[in-house]
Amino acid sequence: MNAQDYKLAVFGQPVAHSLSPRIHRLFGEQLGIDVDYAAIESGIDELPERLASFRSEGGTGANLTVPLKPAGLKLCARVDRPARQAHAVNTLKLAADGWHGYNTDGAGLLLDLDRLGIDPAGRRILIVGAGGAVAGILGPLLAREPDCVHLVNRTADRARRLTDKFAHLGSIDGGGFDFGPGERFDLVIQSTSAGHASERPPLRREWLTETAIAYDLNYGAAHEPFANWCRNNGVSVHDGLGMLVGQAAQAFEIWTGRQPRITPVMTALARA
Ligand code: NDP
Numbered sequence: 001m002n003a004q005d006y007k008l009a010v011f012g013q014p015v016a017h018s019l020s021p022r023i024h025r026l027f028g029e030q031l032g033i034d035v036d037y038a039a040i041e042s043g044i045d046e047l048p049e050r051l052a053s054f055r056s057e058g059g060t061g062a063n064l065t066v067p068l069k070p071a072g073l074k075l076c077a078r079v080d081r082p083a084r085q086a087h088a089v090n091t092l093k094l095a096a097d098g099w100h101g102y103n104t105d106g107a108g109l110l111l112d113l114d115r116l117g118i119d120p121a122g123r124r125i126l127i128v129g130a131g132g133a134v135a136g137i138l139g140p141l142l143a144r145e146p147d148c149v150h151l152v153n154r155t156a157d158r159a160r161r162l163t164d165k166f167a168h169l170g171s172i173d174g175g176g177f178d179f180g181p182g183e184r185f186d187l188v189i190q191s192t193s194a195g196h197a198s199e200r201p202p203l204r205r206e207w208l209t210e211t212a213i214a215y216d217l218n219y220g221a222a223h224e225p226f227a228n229w230c231r232n233n234g235v236s237v238h239d240g241l242g243m244l245v246g247q248a249a250q251a252f253e254i255w256t257g258r259q260p261r262i263t264p265v266m267t268a269l270a271r272a
Contacts, residue, residue, distance in 0.1 A: 006255060007058045009038040011050060012065035016041070019269065020063055023248045026268055027260040044071045051075060055094065061255040062092040063248075069103075069132055076101035085139040085166070088132050091251040102254055105133060106140030108247025109189075109217075111262065115246075116238055118187065118213060120144040126208070127151045128201050129191035130159040130174065133217055137191070138162070142170035150185065152177050154192075154201070177202050188214045188235075195222035205233045216240055242266055 006028075010020040021037045028035040042050040047068055054062065064072040069088035073079060076089060077098035082105075083089045089101035113120060123146045127134055130153035142149065151174030153159035159174035166172055186209045192201050195218045208214075214237040216226050223239040230237035245262045253259040 006033065006035040006037075006060065008035055008061045008063075008255065009040045009054055009059060010063040010065055011040045011042045011047065011054075011068055013041055013043050013067060015039045015065065018065060019244065020065075020248060022269070022272075023245055023265055024252060026265045027249065027252045030260050030264060031256070031258050033256055033258065042068065044068060047071055048075060051092075051099070060094045061251075063251055064090055064092065066132075069136075072101060075099055082106050082136065082139050086132070086135040088136060090136070090247065091254055093254050102251070103136050104247040104250035104254070105136035105243070106138070107250045108245075109137050109215075109243045110140055110144065111246035111249065112238075112240075112242035113215070115242055115262065116215075118215070118238075120146045120187065122147050123187045124185045124209075125149045126185035126188040127191055128188065128203065129153055129193075129217075130155070130162045131191065131193065134191045135162060137189075138166045138172070139169060142166060142172065145170065146187075147171065148173075150174060150179070150183065152179065152201075183207065184209050184212075186212045188212060190214060190216040190218070190226045193218075193222070195225050198225055200225035200229050203229060205235075208235060214238070217243060219244065241269065245269070 010018050018039050024035055024037040072089040079101040083101050083103035086103045091102040091104050092099045121144050125146045148171040151159040151163055156176030163172045163174035194200050214230050214235050216223050217240040219239040219241040245265050249260050249262050
């Protein structure tokens, strides 16, 4: 294969800050595959046109990031089950009948939980937040058969709507931050974007068991407010960098048929 075979890009707005070009370059180096991976700024309205011109220039695969994941769904000839469940695609691959869409967020999270030795099976999981990322991870997470999943969200109705949609896949319920005492969880997955505004959701320590583990989808500065809460409350916490690299690894495999290892890439990113 040469670079022309893997002309790739991430589309989003804003996209300049995206780590995806660096991650995919590192994957390529690891596996000896030449990838040409660009970052292309696009809003929702321009996406069809931007994607068409990318395709005409030889583009064969793409990632979609905020705010394009739901819009991407409509541009696909076929979508995989997680993308259908989430109503959002983060990965596109060109096929004979057009773009095929995938959602690798859930698989990326599971890859990272596996790397960390955190098995969701049989766990009582508290998910904080009910946005697009949660829609992407719920299906794959429930397939691992946790004991139960409880979703809490600032906008309680949004949590209820999401749990109704996934109720046929496992034991799941949800609502606002006002749920009663007595419920204790051993894994909390922080999935709000509050950290981007230097905030954190109103979690209570008594919702978690003594040995509960926390996983934050956020990384970098956005991870800090929740990480501080965890440190102050004696809860061991992991950031979402591994999920970011994990979902990218799944996309890389969809495009090339080869799955890269995520740990060396995380090490390289941390060093940079
Ligand atoms: P959305 O915009 O779809 O959803 C945001 C969620 O955060 C909503 O549930 C919202 O609640 C909640 N929220 C926002 N601000 C606050 C606040 N101040 N207090 C409490 N709740 C708040 O975002 P996504 O679901 O797409 O992404 C969520 C986070 O996960 C982002 O920070 C994103 O960067 C990160 N992410 C990381 C990935 C990775 O690979 N590591 C992959 C995808 C996302 P409400 O409904 O009430 O507005």
